[in-house]
Amino acid sequence: MAMQVSSLVDSRTRAEVEAEVIADYRASSPRSAALHEAARRVMPGGDTRTVAFHAPYPLVVQQGSGCRIEDADGRVYIDLLNNYTSLIHGHGHPDVVAAVEACLPTGTAFPAPNTYQTRLAEILTERVASVDLVRFCNSGTEAMMNAIRAARAFTGRDLIVKMEGGYHGTYDDVEVSVHPALDDPTAGPEHAPLSVLGTRGVPQNTVENVLVTALNDRESIERIMAERGSEVAAVVIEPVLGSGGMLPADREYLEALRALTLEHGALLIFDEVMSFRLEPGGVQEHFRVRPDLTTFAKIIGGGFPVGGFGGRAAVMEQFDPLRPEPLWQSGTFNGNLITMAAGVAAMKAYTPDEVARINALGERLRQGLREAVAEVGIVASVTGYGSFVGLHLGVDEVRTYRDAAAVDKGLARLLHLALLSEGVYAAPRLMMCTSTAMDEATIDEVLGSVRRAIQQIRPALVA
Ligand SMILES: Cc1ncc(COP(=O)(O)O)c(C=O)c1O
Structure with missing residues (x-):
């Protein structure tokens, strides 16, 4: 695995980190877990959209306002997915x-x-x-x-x-x-x-x-x-x-x-x-x-x-x-x-000024992610254009589908769950986008969460 971290004092193994991250996720979302089980009784997989599933179960989202959404347990997240890029103004414009x-x-x-x-x-x-x-x-x-x-x-x-x-x-x-x-x-x-x-x-x-x-x-x-x-x-x-x-x-x-x-x-x-x-x-x-x-x-x-x-x-x-x-x-x-x-x-x-503004927010996010992964020496690639952002762990350059498919998918899933625990809602494959409901402070808040999530899974980043 192409992962290296500069200095490590954390002795947890990757399996231990994974168990911790999943335990944190379960502890913070008991109502989503129960609702998921109820849904499974009437819908295969508990939902009608396969892409929205991730292990151990997806969060049930109850409401959204601007760039934030709230889950069934009352936890609030910055919505960096915007229903897979479709909600250009976030929620409730x-x-x-x-x-x-x-x-x-x-x-x-x-x-x-x-x-x-x-x-x-x-x-x-x-x-x-x-x-x-x-x-x-x-x-x-x-x-x-x-x-x-x-x-x-x-x-x-x-x-x-x-x-x-x-x-x-x-x-x-x-x-x-x-x-x-x-x-x-x-x-x-x-x-x-x-x-x-x-x-x-x-x-x-x-x-x-x-x-x-x-x-x-x-x-x-x-x-x-x-x-x-x-x-x-x-x-x-x-x-x-x-x-x-x-x-x-x-x-x-x-x-x-x-x-x-x-x-x-x-x-x-x-x-x-x-x-x-x-x-x-x-x-x-x-x-x-x-x-x-x-x-x-x-x-x-x-x-x-x-x-x-x-x-x-x-x-x-x-x-x-x-x-x-x-x-x-x-x-x-x-x-x-x-x-x-x-x-x-x-x-x-969605005026041309707004397009340009959220594209600049996307660039701020890409730049911040590059810095965040560089700080801990993770091999990663950040891709995108304008308001689109992709974070690929374990590969240093991504230009084609095959490059992107070579990512460390387990690690991506781990970071995704750790990000949820830190209040950031992205796609499990670490695809993200900005919306007009965001400003620079929102992106900086996201980047703070990303840094903490990376620290949480840090031992898993070692080969
Ligand atoms: C590029 C592209 N084309 C087509 C589709 C299909 O759109 P829909 O989910 O509305 O059927 C998607 C959905 O994500 C998409 O990303």
Whole structure:
């Protein structure tokens, strides 16, 4: 294990530290434990969202306000996860609350257009230069499904190329090579990865329609396009890989994807479900690369279930029912009033100044984390862009999925629990993000907690 600590006087073993951290966690969350047991009797695993589970049991969160949340035992945490980056304003932003309260008594959903969805569509098309037309759905998963369908229909081709480690939701065709094990021989070599089903239950032949390539590896995508380019409907990428490790693509790589897709008549899809928060016009504004289609979700719903996809008029017009053979896209709650009203309020409050401010908070957090790990001599890497932050323990440089997958996962889980005991709520894989409900003092408070949590698990950091 690639861990070293400069001076150690603590004689506890890693197993002892682990037992202590778990005992502390259990002692401080008895009500969550009991509620979890009750939930397990009616839901497998006690929840409806696998990513939210972690051992020994997840905390039950009762309420949130601004950047803080409170668990069932009355303990308060700084929320550095923001429902996996979706709550750009933290909890209970007054404009969002007012917008929803105004809507609620008048009805929540009608099988008819409403002015809120037009307003949200205007906001997105004004902000994102590559988006002429947009449609809404209820999740990022659906957004990806519809964007891929649009690309396949537009090109008349079936093949999709995605990044190894890229997470695009739970639609079958993107459940490929999401987190293949490093020792899985079927995943192929680093520079020529092979498609691996992400979960049981997805048809085995899905891998025939979905090729994978390594982030920032130009030769790999050039080879794929040279061999199969005429069959490719779309190349799909998050310009900053989110769940895959908060890893920004290189600008040159995105430019190469744009050139290659144009050359081979394929579409380029940017999944900005997470990264839309990183710049006012999505992170594509920073990279100055225009995709054909962009998918949205998370922040655009103001905290309510949402998805959206949009792009070039020629591609999106396929969904116009007045066209011959239009594409069918429907959903009972698509564009419902509550989500759309909350989204409009949230997006209006997310001004370019606020984007820049929380990006700077992200940089302050990244810098502070680098200092905190350097102080105790831990081998670690801090990744991210703007308001996205990833902490990877046990690896000194992370540029690709395979780098990120090589982290010491046990240690990450330990630090995650120790952080909870110190009042900081991050993802178990140590993914974090800032929100407009935070300021510099919040970040400094987080960093104080991080230092104490690291001290608590210090002996575990030794090989
Ligand atoms: C980049 C990306 N795409 C798509 C999705 C799927 O979104 P949803 O969970 O709303 O279905 C996610 C969810 O985390 C995501 O991070």
